[in-house]
Amino acid sequence: MPKVLVVCYGNPLRGDDGVGWIVAEKLQQMSLPDFVAIQTHIQLTPELAADLSEADLVIFIDACDAEPVGVVSCKPVTPLPSSSSSFSHHLTPELLLSHAQRLFGRAPKAFLISVNGSKFDYQDTVSPAVREAAGKAVEQVLRLLKEFASQSA
Secondary structure: OOOEEEEEEOOOOEHHHHHHHHHHHHHHOOOOOOOEEEEEEOOOOOOHHHHHHOOOEEEEEEEEEOOOOOOEEEEEEOOOOHHHOOOOOOOOHHHHHHHHHHHHOOOOEEEEEEEEEOOOOOEOOOOHHHHHHHHHHHHHHHHHHHHHHHHHO
């Protein structure tokens, strides 16, 4: 059975950086197919490479410090060339995919859904524009899941 992994990350105690956790909560309240797994993390870590290597599709959800606030973007991500792969405390989705490829011989198809934010100070709430954008990010996830299901059928 195909497997989709949705990796929502960011720090929910740093304002808009917590949008991934809001998206995860919204997705967990939905009736998603059994082949979809949702994970939340404060940051990406090398240990996630094993989970990625077992997935057919990975969707990363994160906030970015960009204007205009509340804009949601979705882009494909691919592993970095192996020469630029190193372990770090600041992993990107591309670098994590590289680790999966190098360590486990497999990197899945992947996308990064980013939500533009501007308030990343210590607070446990996101700005109103980012909260609204979380719904748009969920719509992007559902669109990718629909495309994946139609291609896997």
